[in-house]
Amino acid sequence: MGRFLDLTLAGLTSGAVYSAVALALVLIWRSTRIVNFAQGGMLMITTFIAYTIVSHGGSYWLALIVAVLSGLILGAVVERVLVRPVEKRSPLDAVVVTFGLLVLLQGVAGMLFGGTPRSYPPAFGIAGFKAGDRQLLFAPNDLWIVLVVLVVMAVLALVFRKTNLGLRMRASAFAPEVARLLGVRVGRMLTVGWALAAAVGAIAGVLVAPSTFVSPTAFDAVLVFGFTAAVIGGLDSPPGAVVGGLALGIVLSYVAGYLGSDIVTLASLVVLIGVLMLRPQGLFGSTKGRRV
Amino acid sequence: MLDVSGLVVDYGPVRALDHVDLVVERGSITAVLGSNGAGKTTLLRALSGLHRPRDGAVLLDGHDITRLAPEDLVRLGVAHVPEGRGVIAELTVEENLRLGGLWRRERQWLKAGTGEMYDLFPPLAERRHQRAEALSGGERQMLAIGRALMSRPELLLLDEPSLGLAPRVSARIVAVLRTLREENGLTLLLVEQNAATALSVADRAVVLHLGRKVADDTADTLAADDRVRRAYLEV
Numbered sequence: 001m002g003r004f005l006d007l008t009l010a011g012l013t014s015g016a017v018y019s020a021v022a023l024a025l026v027l028i029w030r031s032t033r034i035v036n037f038a039q040g041g042m043l044m045i046t047t048f049i050a051y052t053i054v055s056h057g058g059s060y061w062l063a064l065i066v067a068v069l070s071g072l073i074l075g076a077v078v079e080r081v082l083v084r085p086v087e088k089r090s091p092l093d094a095v096v097v098t099f100g101l102l103v104l105l106q107g108v109a110g111m112l113f114g115g116t117p118r119s120y121p122p123a124f125g126i127a128g129f130k131a132g133d134r135q136l137l138f139a140p141n142d143l144w145i146v147l148v149v150l151v152v153m154a155v156l157a158l159v160f161r162k163t164n165l166g167l168r169m170r171a172s173a174f175a176p177e178v179a180r181l182l183g184v185r186v187g188r189m190l191t192v193g194w195a196l197a198a199a200v201g202a203i204a205g206v207l208v209a210p211s212t213f214v215s216p217t218a219f220d221a222v223l224v225f226g227f228t229a230a231v232i233g234g235l236d237s238p239p240g241a242v243v244g245g246l247a248l249g250i251v252l253s254y255v256a257g258y259l260g261s262d263i264v265t266l267a268s269l270v271v272l273i274g275v276l277m278l279r280p281q282g283l284f285g286s287t288k289g290r291r292v
Numbered sequence: 293m294l295d296v297s298g299l300v301v302d303y304g305p306v307r308a309l310d311h312v313d314l315v316v317e318r319g320s321i322t323a324v325l326g327s328n329g330a331g332k333t334t335l336l337r338a339l340s341g342l343h344r345p346r347d348g349a350v351l352l353d354g355h356d357i358t359r360l361a362p363e364d365l366v367r368l369g370v371a372h373v374p375e376g377r378g379v380i381a382e383l384t385v386e387e388n389l390r391l392g393g394l395w396r397r398e399r400q401w402l403k404a405g406t407g408e409m410y411d412l413f414p415p416l417a418e419r420r421h422q423r424a425e426a427l428s429g430g431e432r433q434m435l436a437i438g439r440a441l442m443s444r445p446e447l448l449l450l451d452e453p454s455l456g457l458a459p460r461v462s463a464r465i466v467a468v469l470r471t472l473r474e475e476n477g478l479t480l481l482l483v484e485q486n487a488a489t490a491l492s493v494a495d496r497a498v499v500l501h502l503g504r505k506v507a508d509d510t511a512d513t514l515a516a517d518d519r520v521r522r523a524y525l526e527v
Contacts, residue, residue: 164394171380171391178378181340183366183395183443 006137015249020204021226022241040223041105043205075198120209234282299348323494371445381425392442430461
């Protein structure tokens with residue numbers, strides 16, 4: 001029973017990170033119908049920026065803020081410069097562009113920082129909370145990770161539901177042509193969407209860095225799990241991304257704990273294929289057909 | 293108010309509009325008639341900036357607006373209610389309405405304007421917090437028109453407002469459009485396949501056939517012209 005609780009809590013923590021990555025993918029999918037394969041590379045770069053600050057004596061908080069800001073800028077620049085030209089072309093063009101960007105970013109990071117994984121400090125303690133005389137597999141820093149992801153989701157939900165910017169962004173995503181007729185500058189909304197997504201990704205990168213370490217390829221697995229979580233949730237539903245991420249995190253934690261950690265990636269693939277076969281629109285997705 | 297000259301629009305190799313001229317007087321209701329594929333929708337899409345003309349000029353009060361984007365045109369007072377109404381099904385009725393007036397950045401107008409639209413179209417008021425996908429065809433048309441009016445346009449472009457509506461419902465919408473013209477001096481350019489409805493409200497009408505203008509006269513004259521009726525309008 002104690003082990004089950006530990007695995008659930010550990011799964012919750014890693015699931016929260018998958019949720020954040022999934023959220024970033026969903027934000028972009030909703031507005032541009034593009035799966036951003038470069039997401040892992042983008043959050044790797046912003047985490048390296050944060051790492052540079054931390055390793056030069058800057059505080060965790062300063063590094064987090066700079067990572068988010070650089071995510072905003074990176075997302076906006078990527079949309080304007082690389083994605084805009086292929087937005088109206090075949091979906092395959094966008095896939096090639098985002099994959100190319102991933103390779104480019106990993107190459108640049110390798111040149112600048114080398115391939116050695118660097119350690120990244122956690123925000124809070126990593127010694128588990130005590131329940132009676134038992135130490136749980138859930139530390140203050142894990143609580144921080146889960147809370148941050150929940151807050152990010154709540155803030156995004158508020159922005160989308162309650163603000164005029166959110167209304168414009170939703171309209172641009174659902175019906176770009178009609179939105180233009182109503183005076184919405186759709187292109188600008190897409191840039192904002194990519195910027196927001198990259199900022200969410202940057203947060204996920206800083207949150208997960210203490211456990212994955214920081215290197216050019218350290219976040220590949222996080223992207224794969226984040227993508228799986230997004231598919232479970234339905235790709236165009238932000239709450240679905242969060243639920244999908246948490247569910248995947250917990251399931252993979254059980255797999256690692258009860259069956260062996262070697263097959264976690266395989267299990268993730270099984271989950272992905274299973275969802276695609278049984279419920280291709282995801283748990284929360286609209287029933288419309290899916291192109292990717 | 294609107295002066296279109298020599299408008300040419302191509303869809304790939306197909307010439308959809310071939311040197312069309314059109315004048316819309318301020319405060320008038322002008323109808324564009326013609327059968328399917330005559331180029332009516334293309335004309336509206338070119339006027340509102342959704343489709344770039346190959347040649348020709350569109351002047352709005354003397355200013356060249358030929359190549360302006362739709363999001364800029366709406367700021368000059370041209371609102372387009374698209375074919376099939378273009379209501380955003382995933383948004384609520386109220387969100388659809390607000391969206392139409394957002395670019396004005398006037399908080400008070402968003403409130404006052406949505407109120408006005410609910411007065412104008414009472415069925416919308418009851419459903420204001422429902423998603424637009426729950427609306428009937430007539431309610432969707434009301435929402436699409438109300439949403440366009442939220443931008444406080446001077447010129448309203450309407451694409452087939454009566455399509456698929458019961459005669460009673462479309463009569464009601466026509467009545468509202470007439471009122472808007474009388475009371476607010478709104479200018480209307482109306483695309484219709486249903487010539488009888490259109491000619492009964494319009495002051496002037498033009499008839500398009502295969503991308504060319506084949507008639508341009510007062511609505512009364514056209515309604516009485518058997519040759520035009522038989523050749524292009526009978527369905």
